[in-house]
Amino acid sequence: MSDVFHLGLTKGLLAGAKVAIVPGDPERVARIAALMDNPQPLASTREFTSYLGHLDGNPVVICSTGIGGPSTSIAVEELAQLGVDTFLRVGTTGAIQKHVNVGDVIVTTGSVRLDGASQHFAPMEFPAVADFECTLAMVEAAKAEGCEPHIGVTASSDTFYPGQERYDTVSGRVIRRFKDSMAEWQALGVLNYEMESATLLTMCASQGWKAGMVAGVIVNRTQQEIPDEAVMKKTESTAVKIVVEAARKMAKR
Ligand SMILES: O=P(O)(O)O[C@H]1O[C@H](CO)[C@@H](O)[C@H]1O
Ligand SMILES: O=c1cc[nH]c(=O)[nH]1
Numbered sequence: 001m002s003d004v005f006h007l008g009l010t011k012g013l014l015a016g017a018k019v020a021i022v023p024g025d026p027e028r029v030a031r032i033a034a035l036m037d038n039p040q041p042l043a044s045t046r047e048f049t050s051y052l053g054h055l056d057g058n059p060v061v062i063c064s065t066g067i068g069g070p071s072t073s074i075a076v077e078e079l080a081q082l083g084v085d086t087f088l089r090v091g092t093t094g095a096i097q098k099h100v101n102v103g104d105v106i107v108t109t110g111s112v113r114l115d116g117a118s119q120h121f122a123p124m125e126f127p128a129v130a131d132f133e134c135t136l137a138m139v140e141a142a143k144a145e146g147c148e149p150h151i152g153v154t155a156s157s158d159t160f161y162p163g164q165e166r167y168d169t170v171s172g173r174v175i176r177r178f179k180d181s182m183a184e185w186q187a188l189g190v191l192n193y194e195m196e197s198a199t200l201l202t203m204c205a206s207q208g209w210k211a212g213m214v215a216g217v218i219v220n221r222t223q224q225e226i227p228d229e230a231v232m233k234k235t236e237s238t239a240v241k242i243v244v245e246a247a248r249k250m251a252k253r
Pocket of ligand 2: 093095160193195218219
């Protein structure tokens with residue numbers, strides 16, 4: 001029987017893992033686990049697919065969050081209930097700065113809280129900030145992988161379309177709040193859009209857990225809206241290698 005409400009996991013299944021890798025996409029979980037020793041599937045419920053793997057003998061759990069803050073908040077809370085205290089998100093992302101290329105990697109130091117879920121954990125004045133050690137581990141792993149990562153602020157939105165100011169929709173419009181919002185984030189030096197880091201980083205920073213975030217750039221919004229499949233696969237695979245090496249380092253502590 002599961003020890004938690006949604007994930008279908010028990011403390012025993014996690015074998016004492018303190019570090020979790022948390023991608024959005026459930027299909028990414030097995031690909032991450034394949035880079036570890038003795039990968040074992042654990043559970044699959046709703047958007048939450050989980051595996052256990054080992055890095056230098058240390059257990060690391062991989063569990064997908066699904067898309068967006070609400071399901072991310074469930075995955076993070078239940079993994080913490082099972083003893084995890086360090087969360088490394090690996091995702092895909094849309095860059096908004098001209099100098100950030102498709103195929104590049106972004107390590108997030110903090111997120112603009114364009115979500116709703118993070119406000120259930122801390123008031124808006126509280127920063128969605130990444131843990132320094134996790135961030136350093138991500139940056140060092142990226143460099144070891146031969147990437148010079150972009151390091152900075154991410155806009156993290158509850159919605160893929162209006163919150164990221166996309167007009168390629170059926171209605172072709174966004175509400176006033178988001179009109180010209182991309183230009184504003186660009187002017188403020190924000191690097192990219194994704195959908196889970198505001199929730200993850202706020203939850204962890206406000207509860208004494210560690211969290212970091214790395215993402216592979218699959219589109220640049222100043223150039224194109226639809227990603228190329230082959231480029232997307234390659235970029236995701238680079239980000240996955242980086243997060244596994246960062247997890248190796250964090251699991252050694
Ligand atoms: O690739 P993942 O981790 O799902 O991350 C990004 O991709 C999804 C949107 O396509 C959102 O979850 C966003 O944050
Ligand atoms: O543009 C993008 C690409 C991936 N994920 C997002 O949330 N936005």
